[in-house]
Amino acid sequence: xxxxxxxxxxxxxxxxxxxxxxxxxxxxxxxxxxxxxxxxxxxxxxxxxxxxxxxxxxxxxxxxxxxxxxxxxxxxxxxxxxxxxxxxxxxxxxxxxxxxxxxxxxxxxxxxxxxxxxxxxxxxxxxxxxxxxxxxxxxxxxxxxxxxxxxxxxxxxxxxxxxxxxxxxxxxxxxxxxxxxxxxxxxxxxxxxxxxxxxxxxxxxxxxxxxxxxxxxxxxxxxxxxxxxxxxxxxxxxxxxxxxxxxxxxxxxxxxxxxxxxxxxxxxxxxxxxxxxxxxxxxxxxxxxxxxxxxxxxxxxxxxxxxxxxxxxxxxxxxxxxxxxxxxxxxxxxxxxxxxxxxxxxxxxxxxxxxxxxxxxxxxxxxxxxxxxxxxxxxxxxxxxxxxxxxxxxxxxxxxxxxxxxxxxxxxxxxxxxxxxxxxxxxxxxxxxxxxxxxxxxxxxxxxxxxxxxxxxxxxxxxxxxxxxxxxxxxxxxxxxxxxxxxxxxxxxxxxxxxxxxxxxxxxxxxxxxxxxxxxxxxxxxxxxxxxxxxxxxxxxxxxxxxxxxxxxxxxxxxxxxxxxxxxxxxxxxxxxxxxxxxxxxxxxxxxxxxxxxxxxxxxxxxxxxxxxxxxxxxxxxxxxxxxxxxxxxxxxxxxxxxxxxxxxxxxxxxxxxxxxx
Amino acid sequence: xxxxxxxxxxxxxxxxxxxxxxxxxxxxxxxxxxxxxxxxxxxxxxxxxxxxxxxxxxxxxxxxxxxxxxxxxxxxxxxxxxxxxxxxxxxxxxxxxxxxxxxxxxxxxxxxxxxxxxxxxxxxxxxxxxxxxxxxxxxxxxxxxxxxxxxxxxxxxxxxxxxxxxxxxxxxxxxxxxxxxxxxxxxxxxxxxxxxxxxxxxxxxxxxxxxxxxxxxxxxxxxxxxxxxxxxxxxxxx
Numbered sequence: 002x003x004x005x006x007x008x009x010x011x012x013x014x015x016x017x018x019x020x021x022x023x024x025x026x027x028x029x030x031x032x033x034x035x036x037x038x039x040x041x042x043x044x045x046x047x048x049x050x051x052x053x054x055x056x057x058x059x060x061x062x063x064x065x066x067x068x069x070x071x072x073x074x075x076x077x078x079x080x081x082x083x084x085x086x087x088x089x090x091x092x093x094x095x096x097x098x099x100x101x102x103x104x105x106x107x108x109x110x111x112x113x114x115x116x117x118x119x120x121x122x123x124x125x126x127x128x129x130x131x132x133x134x135x136x137x138x139x140x141x142x143x144x145x146x147x148x149x150x151x152x153x154x155x156x157x158x159x160x161x162x163x164x165x166x167x168x169x170x171x172x173x174x175x176x177x178x179x180x181x182x183x184x185x186x187x188x189x190x191x192x193x194x195x196x197x198x199x200x201x202x203x204x205x206x207x208x209x210x211x212x213x214x215x216x217x218x219x220x221x222x223x224x225x226x227x228x229x230x231x232x233x234x235x236x237x238x239x240x241x242x243x244x245x246x247x248x249x250x251x252x253x254x255x256x257x258x259x260x261x262x263x264x265x266x267x268x269x270x271x272x273x274x275x276x277x278x279x280x281x282x283x284x285x286x287x288x289x290x291x292x293x294x295x296x297x298x299x300x301x302x303x304x305x306x307x308x309x310x311x312x313x314x315x316x317x318x319x320x321x322x323x324x325x326x327x328x329x330x331x332x333x334x335x336x337x338x339x340x341x342x343x344x345x346x347x348x349x350x351x352x353x354x355x356x357x358x359x360x361x362x363x364x365x366x367x368x369x370x371x372x373x374x375x376x377x378x379x380x381x382x383x384x385x386x387x388x389x390x391x392x393x394x395x396x397x398x399x400x401x402x403x404x405x406x407x408x409x410x411x412x413x414x415x416x417x418x419x420x421x422x423x424x425x426x427x428x429x430x431x432x433x434x435x436x437x438x439x440x441x442x443x444x445x446x447x448x449x450x451x452x453x454x455x456x457x458x459x460x461x462x463x464x465x466x467x468x469x470x471x472x473x474x475x476x477x478x479x480x481x482x483x484x485x486x487x488x489x490x491x492x493x494x495x496x497x498x499x500x501x502x503x504x505x506x507x508x509x510x511x512x513x514x515x516x517x518x519x520x521x522x523x524x525x526x527x528x529x530x531x532x533x534x535x536x537x538x539x540x541x542x543x544x545x546x547x548x549x550x551x552x553x554x555x556x557x558x559x560x561x562x563x564x565x566x567x568x569x570x571x572x573x574x575x576x577x578x579x580x581x582x583x584x585x586x587x588x589x590x591x592x593x594x595x596x597x598x599x600x601x602x603x604x605x606x607x608x609x610x611x612x613x614x615x616x617x618x619x620x621x622x623x624x625x626x627x628x629x630x631x632x633x634x635x636x637x638x639x640x641x642x643x644x645x646x647x648x649x650x651x652x653x654x655x656x657x658x659x660x661x662x663x
Numbered sequence: 664x665x666x667x668x669x670x671x672x673x674x675x676x677x678x679x680x681x682x683x684x685x686x687x688x689x690x691x692x693x694x695x696x697x698x699x700x701x702x703x704x705x706x707x708x709x710x711x712x713x714x715x716x717x718x719x720x721x722x723x724x725x726x727x728x729x730x731x732x733x734x735x736x737x738x739x740x741x742x743x744x745x746x747x748x749x750x751x752x753x754x755x756x757x758x759x760x761x762x763x764x765x766x767x768x769x770x771x772x773x774x775x776x777x778x779x780x781x782x783x784x785x786x787x788x789x790x791x792x793x794x795x796x797x798x799x800x801x802x803x804x805x806x807x808x809x810x811x812x813x814x815x816x817x818x819x820x821x822x823x824x825x826x827x828x829x830x831x832x833x834x835x836x837x838x839x840x841x842x843x844x845x846x847x848x849x850x851x852x853x854x855x856x857x858x859x860x861x862x863x864x865x866x867x868x869x870x871x872x873x874x875x876x877x878x879x880x881x882x883x884x885x886x887x888x889x890x891x892x893x894x895x896x897x898x899x900x901x
Contacts (some may be wrong), residue, residue: 044799112702112780122769122772124765158856161758173697176806
């Protein structure tokens with residue numbers, strides 16, 4: 002018994018229609034005509050003669066005549082008929098090919114024709130194997146034995162039925178006359194060669210995925226049906242249109258560029274593994290191979306997208322960017338991809354991480370995007386979703402494409418890679434070698450293993466790269482003191498807890514103390530300008546994406562909110578704005594205050610270490626977006642009433658002379 | 664005392680019924696295998712009115728057998744629930760049940776194919792014979808038909824029931840299968856088979872039984888081959 006699913010689920014259960022079957026049947030029936038069909042001859046065996054044997058050349062000739070095509074086309078049509086199982090070879094029954102010579106074939110009886118309506122049952126296969134076992138007294142082929150054992154394991158409850166049915170069928174078959182018995186056995190064997198192909202061959206009945214809708218069922222013409230058609234046509238009308246000259250031009254350009262890379266249209270060096278069973282091509286083109294092939298490197302020159310989508314190309318590009326110290330763009334782009342494609346559970350943390358690392362003021366790997374995009378992104382980060390960083394990502398992508406990509410193409414890194422790229426020789430296998438290749442086929446690594454390796458690789462590169470990728474302005478300067486503070490760590494702001502207590506990411510490892518932030522905040526509040534702490538920035542930045550209205554009584558929270566309300570956020574470490582320009586109090590105006598009704602007079606408690614990174618920002622470095630200048634006025638105005646300053650040693654206080662009230 | 668005697672009678676009756684069911688199941692297997700042999704010739708050059716008549720008769724026999732078996736098995740299994748009759752008995756019954764349902768399923772798929780093929784190759788006119796597939800079979804299937812006739816229902820069937828036509832038969836069988844599965848709660852995956860994995864042919868299956876390869880040896884008639892033994896690589900076919 003088989004369990005049948007009678008529920009109306011919406012899963013994919015329907016087998017797609019193979020239109021070729023109906024057409025093949027028509028052709029086969031035409032071939033039966035006694036006058037105009039294929040001429041048959043009797044097959045002489047030792048014991049008897051069996052009629053209706055046809056030669057390969059007759060089949061091919063008939064097909065060529067019927068369809069008025071050349072011999073090659075007729076031959077491939079004949080092969081299809083054999084592969085589908087409408088005609089089976091009498092010699093060499095395991096190879097379902099047609100040979101246009103005197104080798105013999107016979108038509109398959111309609112009972113054994115391939116059909117889409119009913120799937121081929123394993124039960125029947127088990128019965129067939131049991132019968133074969135009985136008849137051949139245990140001499141099954143290796144793959145048949147394996148299948149037999151597997152079926153015995155999975156169909157154990159039916160095994161009585163299977164064995165008994167096999168015996169009965171065997172006895173029933175014996176009742177027939179000898180020649181018909183032979184024919185029937187040939188037919189059955191041919192049927193199973195098609196539907197359970199021996200290893201090393203492919204079944205022509207492979208149809209891919211099941212469909213969700215039954216293709217054989219007629220669709221009822223309900224109002225709903227017509228509604229769907231109306232919507233569909235309306236949408237088709239509304240679609241934007243492109244001039245055909247433009248679209249065709251694009252197609253032509255694409256074809257011209259890629260035709261030499263297409264394995265169908267041109268040669269695949271060294272050889273196409275699907276044709277010769279030799280996997281050199283795949284080994285040479287592994288995702289992270291040391292030395293890429295020349296063709297692969299050529300592809301990178303076609304477009305920036307090609308470069309990025311090839312892992313090896315991306316690595317090369319990354320190497321180049323490292324040398325130019327603009328690796329953060331690519332890193333940001335990759336993190337955005339990670340966010341887009343990652344699991345929903347990790348999205349929050351990822352978004353926060355990305356913000357802290359790339360977008361916040363004073364972020365260690367700050368990327369340069371324009372003001373509107375930044376504003377847009379910040380707004381979106383309050384309620385992060387999968388595509389919140391799309392605008393920023395596109396901006397950075399365009400930046401890389403217009404700027405770095407061009408330079409990469411002219412760079413020494415690329416030239417070196419191009420020079421080292423290998424161009425393999427074309428294989429030239431003989432028939433015997435091809436057969437040997439077929440026998441030596443081995444399955445490739447399991448995708449689970451591959452994914453694990455990939456992840457290990459990623460972790461290794463992530464751990465190794467990050468610190469060194471900090472902008473030269475953010476590289477820790479040894480002579481500056483490290484700020485330490487109390488460890489009154491707020492537990493309510495989850496992300497902070499995450500970053501510090503749970504597995505800290507490589508970046509947050511370096512960013513450990515938060516006190517600097519707080520103290521600098523105090524200092525700033527007094528100054529209204531000046532360098533800004535990373536911590537504060539990050540901490541300030543974190544509330545927007547973090548839980549809104551987190552009622553945190555912690556020092557950090559309060560102070561941060563206070564800062565935000567005053568829109569006097571300490572900016573990033575790079576603080577430096579030129580002495581003339583009021584320091585960018587920053588992103589305050591863009592980040593809406595979290596909770597405007599927070600008590601503003603709570604003294605800032607000592608907050609625990611958040612960052613330890615100390616940087617030396619040359620004052621002339623203007624990295625902030627231009628728009629920030631406007632807010633500085635307001636922020637300075639608002640920054641009165643700051644709590645009294647503490648003893649903070651801000652290295653840049655001396656570097657950046659105060660402009661506002663000190 | 665009388666209760667003990669009646670229970671002994673009960674047990675005896677049950678054993679008898681079980682034996683009946685087993686014989687019925689064997690007959691069902693036999694008849695369904697014959698049906699498959701007959702159906703395999705549908706649409707081929709061996710097709711004809713004789714074949715189709717034989718198919719009808721076989722189908723009717725299967726119908727009678729399956730109806731009787733289902734009644735008896737359901738009765739036995741539900742009765743078994745009430746009376747504690749030993750685990751072994753129950754196991755035998757469950758095995759029989761699974762066997763029965765599996766044969767019904769495979770017969771149902773054969774029926775569907777038959778209906779499709781009969782619709783595809785109607786033999787109403789003589790010209791239709793031209794499109795029959797030259798598959799190499801020309802047998803009249805007499806032997807198979809004889810085998811079918813030889814199989815009997817092991818119980819006495821009262822009344823000649825009309826066997827339904829093909830479509831109704833299929834529909835009836837489908838509904839019967841569904842109903843049977845719902846009515847009798849047998850966990851079929853827990854049934855263990857008694858047959859060994861690698862079934863040996865019994866004595867009666869042996870005999871002058873050549874493998875397909877031997878049967879397919881081509882007669883070496885051409886002079887160029889000379890006096891090669893028929894088993895040489897060049898001569899063997901298949």
